[in-house]
Amino acid sequence: xxxxxxxxxxxxxxxxxxxxxxxxxxxxxxxxxxxxxxxxxxxxxxxxxxxxxxxxxxxxxxxxxxxxxxxxxxxxxxxxxxxxxxxxxxxxxxxxxxxxxxxxxxxxxxxxxxxxxxxxxxxxxxxxxxxxxxxxxxxxxxxxxxxxxxxxxxxxxxxxxxxxxxxxxxxxxxxxxxxxxxxxxxxxxxxxxxxxxxxxxxxxxxxxxxxxxxxxxxxxxxxxxxxxxxxxxxxxxxxxxxxxxxxxxxxxxxxxxxxxxxxxxxxxxxxxxxxxxxxxxxxxxxxxxxxxxxxxxxxxxxxxxxxxxxxxxxxxx
Numbered sequence: 340x341x342x343x344x345x346x347x348x349x350x351x352x353x354x355x356x357x358x359x360x361x362x363x364x365x366x367x368x369x370x371x372x373x374x375x376x377x378x379x380x381x382x383x384x385x386x387x388x389x390x391x392x393x394x395x396x397x398x399x400x401x402x403x404x405x406x407x408x409x410x411x412x413x414x415x416x417x418x419x420x421x422x423x424x425x426x427x428x429x430x431x432x433x434x435x436x437x438x439x440x441x442x443x444x445x446x447x448x449x450x451x452x453x454x455x456x457x458x459x460x461x462x463x464x465x466x467x468x469x470x471x472x473x474x475x476x477x478x479x480x481x482x483x484x485x486x487x488x489x490x491x492x493x494x495x496x497x498x499x500x501x502x503x504x505x506x507x508x509x510x511x512x513x514x515x516x517x518x519x520x521x522x523x524x525x526x527x528x529x530x531x532x533x534x535x536x537x538x539x540x541x542x543x544x545x546x547x548x549x550x551x552x553x554x555x556x557x558x559x560x561x562x563x564x565x566x567x568x569x570x571x572x573x574x575x576x577x578x579x580x581x582x583x584x585x586x587x588x589x590x591x592x593x594x595x596x597x598x599x600x601x602x603x604x605x606x607x608x609x610x611x612x613x614x615x616x617x618x619x620x621x622x623x624x625x626x627x628x629x630x631x632x633x634x635x636x637x638x639x640x641x642x643x644x645x646x647x648x649x650x651x652x653x654x655x656x
Contacts, residue, residue, distance in 0.1 A: 340386065340387045340390045341383065341384045342384075342390050342394055343380055343381070343382055344381040344397050345379060345380050345381075346379045346381070346401070347379070349378065349379055351379070351401065351404060352376070352379050354404045354409065355397060355400045355401050355410055356381070357410075357412075357415075360376055361412070362410070362415045363381075365412065366393070366396065369419050369423065370385070370392070371385060371386075371389065372384065372385030372386070372389040373385055392422050392423070392427075395427050396418055399422075399427070399430055399434060400414065402431070402434055402435075403448075406434065406437065406448070407440070407444055407445055408446050408448065411637075413450065417450065421452075432455070433448065433451075433452065433454075433455050436449055436455065436458065438484060438487055439486055441536075442534075442535070442536055442537030442540065443537075447480070447483045447535070450476065450637045451631075451635040451637065453629075453630075453632065454480060454637075456629060457476075457477070457480060457629045457631065458480060458484065460627035461627075462484075463627070464627040465588070465592075465593060465594065465625040465626070466625065466626045466627070467594070467596070467626075468597075468613075468616065468617070468627065468628045468629065469597045469598075469629050470597075470600060470617070470628070470630050470631070471599060471630060471631025471632060471635060472599050472601060472631070472632070472633060472636065473599060473602070473636075474636040474637060474642045475636055475637070476631075476637055477597040477598075478527065478528070478531060478569070478597050479534075479535075481571075481597060482528070482531040482532060482569065483535055484567070484595070485499075485567035485595075486532075486536055489549070489567065493567075496549055496550070496551065496566040496567070497549070497550045497566065497567050497569075498550075498551045498553070498558075498567070498568045498569070499525070499532070499550070499569050499571065500552070500553055500557070500558060500568070500570055500571070500584075501554065501555060501571045501572045501575075502555045502572060502573075502575045502580065503524045503555070524554065528552050528569075529552060532550065555570065555576065558584055559583055561587055562589040563588060564589030564590050565589075565590070565591040566589075566591075566593075567593050568595070569595045569596075569597070570584055570594070570595070570597070571597050571598075572597070573597060573598035573613040573616075574598035574599055574613045575598075575603060575604050576611070576612035577609060577610070577611075579612070580612050581596075581612030581613065581615060584596075585616075596613070596616070598613040600614055633646040633650070
């Protein structure tokens with residue numbers, strides 16, 4: 340069976356097939372079908388079943404590109420896996436789920452099934468725990484959902500917080516006053532907000548106190564109403580801090596707690612508030628516990644391999 344797929348222009352063909360047909364080479368490793376790229380046309384020649392799978396694969400990658408996202412090697416590898424597993428419909432649902440369009444016009448979407456389930460949990464629950472390794476999009480997607488909620492007037496305020504726990508450095512040795520000392524710990528939250536909403540908008544919202552970025556200690560004694568509240572790096576809270584934070588929630592608010600239980604920086608003998616919450620709150624209605632793994636890492640593929648290698652080493656130990 341022969342099938343011809345036509346791209347709109349050379350730019351689209353390169354985006355989907357990769358520079359120097361890099362992505363086409365990745366796809367070729369998993370299918371016996373002959374694939375020939377000529378300018379803006381791709382010719383598939385092989386058995387009907389494979390040609391059908393490949394047609395769906397290229398259609399989905401083209402759809403992703405046309406929705407405003409650059410196609411990455413992760414997108415290609417993950418899409419191949421989904422197609423081969425007979426999950427093409429789930430793949431399309433993922434690519435069709437646009438959380439928000441960034442200030443630069445990029446469409447924020449889930450990149451894995453785990454991320455898709457995570458977003459759905461945030462939509463459906465008052466409190467959502469997103470637990471997983473670095474690079475799984477826990478914080479970034481939570482910030483995107485917060486920005487969406489603010490833009491659609493579901494909340495009046497976004498509050499982003501982290502525990503200022505030292506990872507091998509001492510706060511006292513850093514220059515500046517208290518706010519300047521804790522700002523480095525909050526930098527990943529600033530970066531996510533700047534990328535999603537744009538620096539000018541974030542600074543305007545912060546000046547009006549519509550967006551607040553503060554260390555966890557600043558949350559004590561407050562009741563947070565009509566707010567989207569994100570606690571990042573929650574593995575570095577104590578059990579007492581976690582309880583304090585969760586009980587700040589007021590009417591009309593939503594909370595997302597993110598963390599990686601393999602990267603706890605607390606002193607030896609101090610139990611992580613995130614681990615404690617997993618045990619205490621697992622069955623509480625309105626609270627979702629979502630676990631992401633190395634298969635949900637959307638950074639460079641080497642990051643996923645590093646996480647897997649460390650996990651295997653820890654198991655052996």
